[in-house]
Amino acid sequence: MKASLQEIEPIIKEVFNHLHNHPEISWQEVETTKYLKKFLEKEGFTVEGFDDSTGLVVTVGSGKPCIGLRTDIDALWQEVDGTYQANHSCGHDAHMAIVVGGLLVLRKIGIPKTGQLKVVFQPAEEKGNGALALIDKGVVDDIDYLYGVHLRPVQEISHGYSAPAILNGAARMLKGSIKGTDAHGARPHQGQNAIEVMALLVHAIRTIHVDPMVPHSAKMTMFQAGGESANIIPGTGIFSIDVRAQSNEVIEKLMVQVKKAVESVAELADVKISLETTAEIAAAQVDQTAVELMAAAIKETVGEEFLAPPIVTPGGEDFHYYTLKRPTIKATMLGLGCDLAPGLHHPKMAFNQDSLLTGIEILTRVVVRSFKHLENKNANDEKAEVTLK
Structure with a gap:
């Protein structure tokens, strides 16, 4: 040979x-x-x-x-x-x-x-x-x-x-969008600030807990909102989430919690948040x-x-x-x-x-x-x- x-x-x-x-x-x-x-x-x-x-x-x-x-x-x-x-x-x-x-x-x-x-x-x-x-x-x-x-x-x-x-490990890549209403910088009560919504979502995802004996993580990996005009509060934005776990069972539990976090933030902020899985890998x-x-x-x-x-x-x-x-x-x-x-x-x-x-x-x-x-x-x-x- x-x-x-x-x-x-x-x-x-x-x-x-x-x-x-x-x-x-x-x-x-x-x-x-x-x-x-x-x-x-x-x-x-x-x-x-x-x-x-x-x-x-x-x-x-x-x-x-x-x-x-x-x-x-x-x-x-x-x-x-x-x-x-x-x-x-x-x-x-x-x-x-x-x-x-x-x-x-x-x-x-x-x-x-x-x-x-x-x-x-x-x-x-x-x-x-x-x-x-x-x-x-x-x-x-x-x-x-x-x-x-x-x-x-x-x-x-x-x-x-x-x-x-x-x-x-297992992995899921998620893509999402926030659909709110733009507002004047002097009148924030007339719209929904997608950046503030994203801050809530980051916090909600960081509070997710599953079996600590199995390595896992869920985190934001991209967020885009706003344009060149600093006096416009952006109501829309797009984001991505990376979810990983060392077992297929734990990633399924993580996904349930991530979706609940997105739904709860959408309700609290009174905006529509869509979420789709763009890639999925098994452990x-x-x-x-x-x-x-x-x-x-x-x-x-x-x-x-x-x-x-x-x-x-x-x-x-x-x-x-x-x-x-x-x-x-x-x-x-x-x-x-x-x-x-x-x-x-x-x-x-x-x-x-x-x-x-x-x-x-x-x-x-x-x-x-x-x-x-x-x-x-x-x-x-x-x-x-x-x-x-």
Whole structure:
């Protein structure tokens, strides 16, 4: 396997550099999809696209068992050096390169020998609804084990270490608007001050309390009201709320309390406040056997001393919808230590690119181990059935 990795190293770095330099935001990954499709078809893989969205699926082999790899393909929209632009500051460019590398190595070593390998290039992870769209298309219905990868920042794990699971939290992004009446600065009684309404809402949200044993938060992340005229009291405004919790149960309780807070403030201030969910991400639901297989692959790649425990992180990841919506799928994500700094979503995020090969090797080994695990399990099940008869 090491020889295969060395052979593909220049190819993978070229793939990474292209993807890094051509980022595209969620649901607009058109050129990214075209590039991946052209590259993978040139390498001889069977590639399936979608008529109504970006993203791809690569299938090798057929039938059961079916082992899956998934990578996200979208970039963030953020300010970089004073200019707003698409930017791969969450590592999705690296994830794509790692999964492409895994495909190349697995083909070189003849995997799968039986069954099916399915690789999903998923759009719109940053919107929190890319996984849901592919689930609705039936893309993952036949997958037994599904693996993902995510670069981890130095605050969570040191370079050279890898974790067999990422225990992401749940998240909801909410968008709201306040509809009141503007008033003259000298006559505040004739309208509703959206800024004062927002102050009430900030206070109401800060008084929310749920189970303190489960990390959680609800906070305002944006508010806009008023214009250039300082003598006009703004009656309208828009805002956003970010809600997070380490479990799906607690975030549901938080959402109930947030909605009650909004309703109570609207009644008190005599204004109309609308609220909608713009993004929704589930907390991690990992399978213990998948975690054990990933841990074994990490130890085989970097040694037991560099195996880190599962990472608990408040960040969200829509990968976990695959197991939430399709409970038959056994899944986990590789947490890859790679000297990532200053942090995820920082406009100047950078990491040690030598980690690309480490990620490729770990994912390759976990796929091989998963096929072998299922083959042994099926053989034992057949043996037990014969014995019972």
